[in-house]
Amino acid sequence: MKLNVGCGRNTLAGWLNLDSQALPGVDIVADLDACAATPLPLADGSVEEFLLSHVLEHIPKVLPMMQELHRVARHDARMVIRVPHGASDDAFEDPTHVRQLFHGSFGYFSQPYYWRADYGYRGDWITDRIELTVAQRLRGLTHEQIWECIQSQRNVVVEMVAHLRAVKPARMPLRDLQNVPQIVLV
Numbered sequence: 001m002k003l004n005v006g007c008g009r010n011t012l013a014g015w016l017n018l019d020s021q022a023l024p025g026v027d028i029v030a031d032l033d034a035c036a037a038t039p040l041p042l043a044d045g046s047v048e049e050f051l052l053s054h055v056l057e058h059i060p061k062v063l064p065m066m067q068e069l070h071r072v073a074r075h076d077a078r079m080v081i082r083v084p085h086g087a088s089d090d091a092f093e094d095p096t097h098v099r100q101l102f103h104g105s106f107g108y109f110s111q112p113y114y115w116r117a118d119y120g121y122r123g124d125w126i127t128d129r130i131e132l133t134v135a136q137r138l139r140g141l142t143h144e145q146i147w148e149c150i151q152s153q154r155n156v157v158v159e160m161v162a163h164l165r166a167v168k169p170a171r172m173p174l175r176d177l178q179n180v181p182q183i184v185l186v
Contacts, residue, residue: 003047005069006032006055015051036064042072045168050079057083057097063121066109070123073166079125081106081164085132085157087150103130103183106162111170112177124170127181131161134185146185 002015011017011025018028018040030040032055050069059065069079084090086100106127107113114121135158138146149156162181171177 001042001047002049003042003051003069003072005050005052006058007053010053012051032059032065033061035068036061040068040072044071045074047072048074048077050077052079053082054084056081056101057091057094057099060098062099063108063119063123066125067121067123070125070166070168070170073168075166075168077166079162079164079166081160081162083160083162085160087154088157089155090158101160103132103160103181106130106164106181107178109164110167110178111173112175112179114173115175118173122170124167125164126167126179127162127164129163129182129184131163131184131186133158133161143185 004010004012004015004017007017007019007026008021009023016027017025018030019026020029020031022029028041031038047069050073056062073079083101086102086105091097091100106125109123109125110127111124132150134146134150135156138149138156141149146156
């Protein structure tokens, strides 16, 4: 099963389309911000692929949602997350955005990042790769110059695409188990 999470009007053929609104083409209506109290109507380990396109930045309670998606994921299920980069105007202009995300944010969906504190999160996703689509005006610069711009300027990265996979059973919260994802400049 493939799950298009927070699909809105962008429903996909061959996917189960989930949104908080009963829009045309939506198969499951569920409040993603209520996942701590109301589980999704899906069986444990039933989903093999997830798409979250411009969803995470809208969810106030993102950890319970990611934990619930982990519950319904098969081991090694793939997840693609598309979000605006936290240092872009797109991350701030939309009044429905509640958080900004950066390339280091996705590690917090894994257990090894909680080696210092336990916030009750029990999902475990490994971030394999993050693609950073850079602004057209930077295309002639070297990778090193682009990285310098990413770290010091706004509106350098247009969009981030993170590729995650579910780990089951969840790993221990040990710092030594943290992984560094491949980061690709697009």
